[in-house]
Amino acid sequence: MxxxxxxxxxxxxxxxxxxxxxxxxxGLPHFEIVGLADTAIKEAKERVRxxxxxxxxxxxxxxxxxxxxxxxxxxxxxxxxLAMAVAILSCNSEYKIKNEDKFVYIGELSFDGSVKPVxxxxxxxxxxxxxxxxxxxxxxxxxEEASYITNINVYGVKSxxxxxxxxxxxxxxxxIKSCEYSSxxxxxxxxxxxxxxxxxxxxxKRALEIAAAGGHNLLxxxxxxxxxxxxxxxxxxxxxxxxxxxxxxxxxxxxxxxxLDLKKGIVSTRPFRSPHHTASTVSLTGGGANAxxxxxxxxxxxxxxxxxxxEYSRQTIETLRQPLEDGVITVxxxxxxxxxxxxxxxxxxxxxxPCGYRGSKDRECHCPPSKINRxxxxxxxxxxxxxxxxxxxxxxxxxxxxxxxxxxxxKEIRQRVNKARAxxxxxxxxxxxxxxxxxxxxxxxxxxxLDSMGEAMLENSFNSLKLSAxxxxxxxxxxxTIADLEGCQNIEARHIAExxxxxxxxxxxxxx
Amino acid sequence: xxxEDDFKSFLVFLSMFDNTYLKNQQIIDSLGEDVSLKHFCKSxxxxxxxxENLDKMKERADINRINNYYNNMLDSDIVLLxxxxxxxxxxxxxxxxxxxxxxxxxxxxxxxEKALAVVGTRKPTNYGRVVTNRIVGDVAREGVVIVSxxxxxxxxxxxxxxxxxxxxxxxxxxxxxxxxYPAEHISLAEEIAKKGLLVSEYSPNKKAxxxxxxxxxxxxxxLSDGVLITEANIKSGTIHTKDYALDYGKNIYSVPGxxxxxxxxxxxxxxxxxxxQLVTKAxxxxxxxxxxxxxxxxxxxxxxxxxxxxxxxxxxxxxxxxGMKEIDFLAKNSGLSISDLNSNLTMLEIRGIISRxxxxxxxxx
Numbered sequence: 001m002x003x004x005x006x007x008x009x010x011x012x013x014x015x016x017x018x019x020x021x022x023x024x025x026x027g028l029p030h031f032e033i034v035g036l037a038d039t040a041i042k043e044a045k046e047r048v049r050x051x052x053x054x055x056x057x058x059x060x061x062x063x064x065x066x067x068x069x070x071x072x073x074x075x076x077x078x079x080x081x082l083a084m085a086v087a088i089l090s091c092n093s094e095y096k097i098k099n100e101d102k103f104v105y106i107g108e109l110s111f112d113g114s115v116k117p118v119x120x121x122x123x124x125x126x127x128x129x130x131x132x133x134x135x136x137x138x139x140x141x142x143x144e145e146a147s148y149i150t151n152i153n154v155y156g157v158k159s160x161x162x163x164x165x166x167x168x169x170x171x172x173x174x175x176i177k178s179c180e181y182s183s184x185x186x187x188x189x190x191x192x193x194x195x196x197x198x199x200x201x202x203x204x205k206r207a208l209e210i211a212a213a214g215g216h217n218l219l220x221x222x223x224x225x226x227x228x229x230x231x232x233x234x235x236x237x238x239x240x241x242x243x244x245x246x247x248x249x250x251x252x253x254x255x256x257x258x259x260l261d262l263k264k265g266i267v268s269t270r271p272f273r274s275p276h277h278t279a280s281t282v283s284l285t286g287g288g289a290n291a292x293x294x295x296x297x298x299x300x301x302x303x304x305x306x307x308x309x310x311e312y313s314r315q316t317i318e319t320l321r322q323p324l325e326d327g328v329i330t331v332x333x334x335x336x337x338x339x340x341x342x343x344x345x346x347x348x349x350x351x352x353x354p355c356g357y358r359g360s361k362d363r364e365c366h367c368p369p370s371k372i373n374r375x376x377x378x379x380x381x382x383x384x385x386x387x388x389x390x391x392x393x394x395x396x397x398x399x400x401x402x403x404x405x406x407x408x409x410x411k412e413i414r415q416r417v418n419k420a421r422a423x424x425x426x427x428x429x430x431x432x433x434x435x436x437x438x439x440x441x442x443x444x445x446x447x448x449x450l451d452s453m454g455e456a457m458l459e460n461s462f463n464s465l466k467l468s469a470x471x472x473x474x475x476x477x478x479x480x481t482i483a484d485l486e487g488c489q490n491i492e493a494r495h496i497a498e499x500x501x502x503x504x505x506x507x508x509x510x511x512x
Numbered sequence: 513x514x515x516e517d518d519f520k521s522f523l524v525f526l527s528m529f530d531n532t533y534l535k536n537q538q539i540i541d542s543l544g545e546d547v548s549l550k551h552f553c554k555s556x557x558x559x560x561x562x563x564e565n566l567d568k569m570k571e572r573a574d575i576n577r578i579n580n581y582y583n584n585m586l587d588s589d590i591v592l593l594x595x596x597x598x599x600x601x602x603x604x605x606x607x608x609x610x611x612x613x614x615x616x617x618x619x620x621x622x623x624x625e626k627a628l629a630v631v632g633t634r635k636p637t638n639y640g641r642v643v644t645n646r647i648v649g650d651v652a653r654e655g656v657v658i659v660s661x662x663x664x665x666x667x668x669x670x671x672x673x674x675x676x677x678x679x680x681x682x683x684x685x686x687x688x689x690x691x692x693y694p695a696e697h698i699s700l701a702e703e704i705a706k707k708g709l710l711v712s713e714y715s716p717n718k719k720a721x722x723x724x725x726x727x728x729x730x731x732x733x734x735l736s737d738g739v740l741i742t743e744a745n746i747k748s749g750t751i752h753t754k755d756y757a758l759d760y761g762k763n764i765y766s767v768p769g770x771x772x773x774x775x776x777x778x779x780x781x782x783x784x785x786x787x788x789q790l791v792t793k794a795x796x797x798x799x800x801x802x803x804x805x806x807x808x809x810x811x812x813x814x815x816x817x818x819x820x821x822x823x824x825x826x827x828x829x830x831x832x833x834x835g836m837k838e839i840d841f842l843a844k845n846s847g848l849s850i851s852d853l854n855s856n857l858t859m860l861e862i863r864g865i866i867s868r869x870x871x872x873x874x875x876x877x
Binding site: 200201202203205206352358359360361364365368369370373392393394396400457460461464465482494495496497498500501502504 | 634635638664665694696774838839840843844850851852854855856857858859861862863864868869870871872873
């Protein structure tokens with residue numbers, strides 16, 4: 001007997017259909033899986049056999065061959081278990097299974113016959129919908145993920161037994177109800193990481209607000225304990241609300257990486273990733289034999305925070321160059337070449353010198369000048385070219401810590417950020433990019449026109465502050481964002497002046 | 513240019529070896545009337561040179577080789593001054609340990625101008641930066657040549673400030689002119705060679721040693737008419753410059769600092785022991801140098817704080833009048849929003865009224 005059912009495999013963040021063919025015929029009892037399956041799939045035979053037996057079905061004492069087609073693509077993971085079991089049972093006419101070929105099956109089996117949640121359900125569902133599949137059976141544990149996909153029928157199943165009863169028409173199953181994304185928004189879920197709890201640091205907060213409004217990358221320089229990490233952790237709370245499309249993209253990547261909270265099903269807050277500086281290059285960019293997404297892709301539409309920036313290996317820092325420019329990373333490995341989105345805002349922090357106390361009012365720095373220069377030189381020009389804002393963060397005094405003055409909350413700041421982003425959305429509605437930081441040279445020329453006062457200001461500043469040439473475009477972009485925050489059409493001299501004040505590392509006295 | 517075997521070419525030959533001034537003098541003396549390569553090769557220098565050293569020198573006593581060396585030097589715009597040249601600075605000539613050779617690149621006329629040496633720590637505090645910038649700027653504007661050692665910290669701040677206001681500066685190096693140390697200051701050295709003067713007593717390709725830096729300090733002291741120390745701790749190499757200056761009878765000027773600041777230890781100590789004159793502003797030095805005279809002159813030399821300031825700007829400047837402040841302090845007390853504060857600070861900085869220093873500090877210039 002032969003039967004054929006559908007399942008879905010994952011290539012990067014895209015799904016592709018797989019035919020699962022089962023042939024149950026005469027011969028010595030044997031179970032064979034063909035079609036470039038990895039170890040997890042090969043081991044499926046044990047799970048499938050036990051699950052069938054323990055669900056009180058009869059396991060055929062025949063020669064069973066499963067084919068995964070197309071046979072030339074390498075497949076991995078345990079998500080084909082359910083499809084295989086259904087295919088095998090369909091070969092037994094005793095069970096009267098009907099319409100088994102109308103469904104797509106995704107799910108891992110347990111020995112007791114229950115269906116366990118798997119990674120990557122959301123991207124699979126999205127691809128299945130695009131390819132015109134209407135009915136999909138997934139593990140019940142993944143139902144939250146599925147609830148944001150409309151226009152198709154997704155059924156969540158608990159066990160193999162329930163799946164078969166459903167197919168035989170003995171049990172009715174309701175498709176998973178779709179739920180409104182907007183109900184999740186405004187659910188401020190930042191674990192108390194709110195700027196209302198950060199005392200002082202007016203300068204840093206303002207710079208972070210600008211970074212959030214324009215999507216600018218930012219570098220914080222300050223002694224240990226000055227609150228750089230705290231500021232960075234609060235940063236996602238002032239980022240603009242995620243649109244549904246953005247949320248889906250983020251959820252896809254998190255789903256593939258197995259980092260998704262199954263209870264929530266969708267990532268509705270912007271991700272904040274802070275890999276340690278000993279992290280390997282591959283863990284940041286993504287890779288491994290099957291080209292898994294790395295930290296920078298997990299930070300897509302969110303924040304990548306690199307603490308102690310110069311401590312990362314040179315190679316690791318340099319690999320950030322392409323994604324910072326293009327918003328994507330292409331991971332090429334032996335089995336796959338995959339392009340993942342990596343559209344993140346980079347927040348980096350560093351000490352002003354190796355010992356950390358240069359310029360600090362509390363302690364004396366003991367670093368020889370040559371060592372300081374070597375430390376600062378670790379930030380190569382091309383990387384600094386991609387960081388628009390650098391600011392200094394200093395220790396907060398005790399009085400500031402104890403002051404009862406109320407600080408502005410993240411919510412208030414976010415409202416301003418959202419307004420500025422709306423202006424940018426209008427400006428860039430016909431182009432690929434969506435924020436000021438990603439403007440091309442031509443766009444910068446077009447949207448960052450200066451009046452004569454602004455021109456004069458910029459020229460004077462280059463001469464008297466000895467700014468480096470690469471600062472020029474950065475300043476224009478940041479000035480554009482500052483003007484947007486104020487709702488101004490034109491960039492004025494004061495906007496330029498403020499933008500210049502966020503170029504600390506370009507200052508000559510800083511390097512003496 | 514081709515050298516013949518004569519007195520001049522022998523001096524060029526001698527300059528290749530970086531012997532001490534004493535040894536060089538002894539070699540010349542013992543050659544008597546006939547100072548030439550030929551005579552040198554025939555002579556023994558018992559008690560002056562060891563056999564090894566003499567052999568090494570004789571090996572290179574070849575007129576072609578010397579020509580080669582000399583032309584290389586000319587190609588890199590290096591001029592060799594010896595004690596026997598009339599261009600050799602008069603200020604150095606009579607010193608007991610005057611350098612035998614001076615390798616120079618740049619404007620030689622600066623050697624005989626009125627000059628102020630500015631020296632100090634390699635790691636100044638923000639106070640040191642501000643004070644050095646302020647005094648050097650005002651002194652250099654009056655045409656006084658600023659002499660320093662191209663080191664990190666006070667030295668390079670002094671050179672840079674002097675160039676910035678269009679003044680003249682001399683950098684005395686502790687290594688050969690082709691071996692700029694520290695390497696980070698190569699571009700600064702190039703600028704000084706163009707607009708000022710680089711000086712070294714070492715042959716162009718000699719690398720820096722631990723001992724060459726204290727030695728070059730005597731040339732810094734010698735070339736100047738006074739030595740200004742803005743910030744230095746008690747163990748600093750600056751102490752050598754101060755000692756040489758005292759030996760040579762030059763005036764020493766010292767900027768006092770907080771008594772609990774380690775980097776003001778030396779400056780305070782030498783004021784206490786009356787080795788140095790206390791200075792708080794450029795005119796203290798300029799009066800000593802007879803460049804400004806009388807009350808009116810002093811007033812003229814002092815940069816007045818009469819800028820045209822907007823209301824916001826003067827709010828900031830008023831807060832800074834009693835010393836440098838942190839940005840957070842300004843944000844709280846100036847009554848300006850952080851965005852207005854930042855843009856006004858940049859405008860003030862562009863006009864040269866304030867400086868922003870490491871540690872989010874703002875100071876009046």
